[in-house]
Amino acid sequence: MKTAIAPIFSGKGICRVSWIFERSLPGIFQVIGGVALSVTLFTAPVPSGGWLTALNNPLMAVVLFVVLVGDVLLASLCYDFGNQYWFKFDDIGRFGNRVFSFFGHLFNDAKRAADLRIYRQFERVAIPFWRANNIFAVTSPAARIVHGPMGLWLAASSAVTALLTGIAYVFVCLKAGGGAFGIDSVTQYIGAITTMFLGFAVILKQSGEMHLNGPFLQRLFDFLDTPNTMYRGIFAVVFQDFRLFALPLGQNVAAGAHYGSERVMDCLSKADFGDRLKTLPDGLDTPLYKELDKNGVEVSGGEAQKIAIAGDKTAVYISHRLSSCKFCDDIAVFDHGAIVQYGTHDQLVADENGKYYELWHAQAQYYVKE
Numbered sequence: 491m492k493t494a495i496a497p498i499f500s501g502k503g504i505c506r507v508s509w510i511f512e513r514s515l516p517g518i519f520q521v522i523g524g525v526a527l528s529v530t531l532f533t534a535p536v537p538s539g540g541w542l543t544a545l546n547n548p549l550m551a552v553v554l555f556v557v558l559v560g561d562v563l564l565a566s567l568c569y570d571f572g573n574q575y576w577f578k579f580d581d582i583g584r585f586g587n588r589v590f591s592f593f594g595h596l597f598n599d600a601k602r603a604a605d606l607r608i609y610r611q612f613e614r615v616a617i618p619f620w621r622a623n624n625i626f627a628v629t630s631p632a633a634r635i636v637h638g639p640m641g642l643w644l645a646a647s648s649a650v651t652a653l654l655t656g657i658a659y660v661f662v663c664l665k666a667g668g669g670a671f672g673i674d675s676v677t678q679y680i681g682a683i684t685t686m687f688l689g690f691a692v693i694l695k696q697s698g699e700m701h702l703n704g705p706f707l708q709r710l711f712d713f714l715d716t717p718n719t720m721y722r723g724i725f726a727v728v729f730q731d732f733r734l735f736a737l738p739l740g741q742n743v744a745a746g747a748h749y750g751s752e753r754v755m756d757c758l759s760k761a762d763f764g765d766r767l768k769t770l771p772d773g774l775d776t777p778l779y780k781e782l783d784k785n786g787v788e789v790s791g792g793e794a795q796k797i798a799i800a801g802d803k804t805a806v807y808i809s810h811r812l813s814s815c816k817f818c819d820d821i822a823v824f825d826h827g828a829i830v831q832y833g834t835h836d837q838l839v840a841d842e843n844g845k846y847y848e849l850w851h852a853q854a855q856y857y858v859k860e
Contacts, residue, residue: 504710506703510696517692524686531662531679534670542668545661554661558654558687565650566694572643573702575635589623600781651691658683734794736781739767740774743800754800761800762817766793812850821846 532551536542544550593616596602606612627633662679665671671679734742741747743754751774758767770776770787777783778797789797792814799805809815816835823831823838823846831844838846 503703503706506699507707510699510703514693514696517689517696520685520689520692524682524684524689527682528679528686530671531665531683534665536665536668536670540668542664545665545668545670554657557657558683559690561650561654561657562687562691562694565647565654565691566698568643568647568650569695570698570702572640572647573698575640576702579632579635585623589620593620600779651688654687654691655680655684658687732794732798734778734789734797736777736779736783736786738772738775738777739770739797742778742797743774757800758797760817761796761805763793763796763800812846812853823849 535546596616597606597612624630658680662676662683665679666673666676739758740749740751740754743749743757754774755764755767758764766789767773771785777786778789780786780788792811795807795814796817799807807815807818815821819834821831821833821835821838822829823844825845831838831841831846838844839850841847
């Protein structure tokens with residue numbers, strides 16, 4: 491499955507759109523300014539009396555313009571060829587993003603701090619893994635591409651762009667040498683014509699960037715357009731891996747800073763969190779966890795699930811721990827892919843011949859205090 495987000499180090503994706511706009515806008519003004527300042531370069535005639543009068547021929551201006559435009563187009567083409575290799579980095583980049591994300595979250599997890607410190611997991615696990623899988627190492631596939639064909643194409647683009655400046659220097663100096671204008675205007679005209687065509691090059695390169703960025707954007711749009719009918723409507727979903735915010739309990743349930751206390755308390759009661767709520771020092775205003783508040787309250791995994799599913803929607807609660815299912819309004823018991831029992835906890839546990847009764851008592855023995 492292709493990821494919706496492009497590799498972080500490539501900069502492709504939704505962020506690239508704003509970058510393209512930011513870089514194209516100065517290029518447009520460069521072209522406009524360059525044209526305004528270089529008009530007299532082409533209209534100022536070389537005095538008669540030498541071979542440089544050939545520069546007065548309008549055809550020379552056309553030839554110069556064609557050469558400079560060709561130079562810009564060639565530079566942009568080389569740039570596009572070089573950037574094509576970002577697609578080859580896609581799979582490599584996704585793996586690199588996962589590595590950064592995993593270790594980044596791991597080292598910022600307060601609950602894992604003790605293990606990381608005591609068992610020196612960073613030195614013994616993270617560093618060796620990173621060294622073995624460093625996508626930025628000089629011997630990595632990505633580095634070989636950068637130092638090989640990608641680097642050559644981008645270097646060729648820079649070289650051709652530099653040639654543009656050289657052509658501009660030659661033309662301006664020839665006209666100045668022929669007496670079309672004073673030596674004091676050389677810098678102005680060289681700067682003007684170079685700025686104009688470099689601005690044109692920027693626009694072309696950003697157009698190429700826009701084209702190359704298209705597939706990355708399409709993946710993002712495809713991901714956003716994925717049908718989500720399963721998780722809409724009257725049902726609430728809590729995935730196996732989820733995290734509550736280190737914020738007050740009420741805000742976690744309401745998913746907002748402002749909420750109705752009675753409504754939130756009713757939701758928690760239906761989720762079988764009512765008794766635990768009574769023990770919290772500040773009720774709904776009690777902060778969860780200690781990341782942001784040293785007086786925060788730690789909750790167990792089961793309690794966190796109850797907080798997560800608390801709401802006004804129907805929640806499908808899937809668990810192999812039957813003691814955490816007691817609060818459910820209806821319970822469906824699956825065995826080998828088929829529903830073998832259905833009812834409330836009290837109804838199911840009363841059926842001594844049922845699967846629920848068997849599993850309930852098999853698990854209950856581990857919770858009996860001797």
